[in-house]
Amino acid sequence: MLIATWNVNSLKARMPRVEEWIETVQPDVLCMQETKLSDAQFPGMAFAGLGYESAHHGFGQWNGVAILSKVGIGDVECGFDDGGEPDPDSRIIWATCGGVRVASVYVPNGRTLDDDHYQYKLAWLERLRLHLDRHHTPDELLVVLGDWNIAPADIDVWDPRKFVGGTHVSQPERDALRRVMDWGLVDTFRQRYPDPGLYSYWDYRAGDFHQKRGMRIDYLLSSKALAELNRSDLVDRNARKGTKPSDHAPVLSWFDVEVQEPS
DNA sequence: ATGGTCGTTCTACGA
Numbered sequence: 001m002l003i004a005t006w007n008v009n010s011l012k013a014r015m016p017r018v019e020e021w022i023e024t025v026q027p028d029v030l031c032m033q034e035t036k037l038s039d040a041q042f043p044g045m046a047f048a049g050l051g052y053e054s055a056h057h058g059f060g061q062w063n064g065v066a067i068l069s070k071v072g073i074g075d076v077e078c079g080f081d082d083g084g085e086p087d088p089d090s091r092i093i094w095a096t097c098g099g100v101r102v103a104s105v106y107v108p109n110g111r112t113l114d115d116d117h118y119q120y121k122l123a124w125l126e127r128l129r130l131h132l133d134r135h136h137t138p139d140e141l142l143v144v145l146g147d148w149n150i151a152p153a154d155i156d157v158w159d160p161r162k163f164v165g166g167t168h169v170s171q172p173e174r175d176a177l178r179r180v181m182d183w184g185l186v187d188t189f190r191q192r193y194p195d196p197g198l199y200s201y202w203d204y205r206a207g208d209f210h211q212k213r214g215m216r217i218d219y220l221l222s223s224k225a226l227a228e229l230n231r232s233d234l235v236d237r238n239a240r241k242g243t244k245p246s247d248h249a250p251v252l253s254w255f256d257v258e259v260q261e262p263s
Numbered sequence: 264a265t266g267g268t269c270g271t272t273c274t275a276c277g278a
Binding site: 009010012013034036061062109111149203204205206207208244247 | 265266267268269270271272277278
């Protein structure tokens with residue numbers, strides 16, 4: 001089973017690239033973030049025409065997350081069930097696809113360390129941990145994937161000195177991510193490739209992509225049970241090239257999962 | 264030279 005994540009930075013602006021990519025790559029499951037659409041605007045019929053069922057959670061303009069699947073899609077949930085108030089933003093959607101529980105996540109950016117949004121980011125990650133505690137165990141086939149807006153380690157940014165005092169690299173964020181991962185999630189890409197210089201996001205400005213100034217902030221975190229079935233991981237840098245690219249590239253992982261066809 | 268873009272939407276703001 002091929003599972004992918006892609007922050008598309010507006011599905012409206014990105015639809016031609018997304019359709020082309022799906023037709024070429026044919027993932028079994030594609031999670032998208034930053035659709036910037038309401039549910040009513042989401043082009044589910046276009047994806048159905050490509051052979052995908054879909055689920056979307058969005059309020060329009062900002063955020064918005066989706067899951068596409070050609071191996072079935074069921075038990076769709078939006079947001080957290082952690083005993084707390086509803087998340088005011090549309091940043092996480094859950095579904096079961098081909099026997100794997102999937103969560104498409106768009107973690108808050110945080111903006112700056114002294115911004116309220118930064119506290120929201122930390123609290124949001126704790127809510128994710130609580131939801132996992134409440135509903136799942138690491139022996140299930142589960143993957144939480146998306147734009148985490150956190151570089152897990154200094155090798156995940158092109159120059160750590162440039163990020164000192166900023167978001168994406170601060171210790172509280174990394175601790176909050178660690179607490180999510182300590183539930184029982186594995187970053188298979190990093191486990192497979194310990195090398196620096198591997199990124200998933202490059203700022204549009206300053207020719208950052210061609211200068212190889214990026215960050216690795218998009219990744220799949222797989223339950224221990226699913227990680228044992230992981231066979232390959234890839235960032236599709238080619239999707240960052242060409243006409244009207246997203247500023248993020250798709251990240252893909254293959255798993256030896258026997259697809260449970262939808263009944 | 265130490266910036267440089269692109270998305271939302273309509274004038275800045277978010278990333």
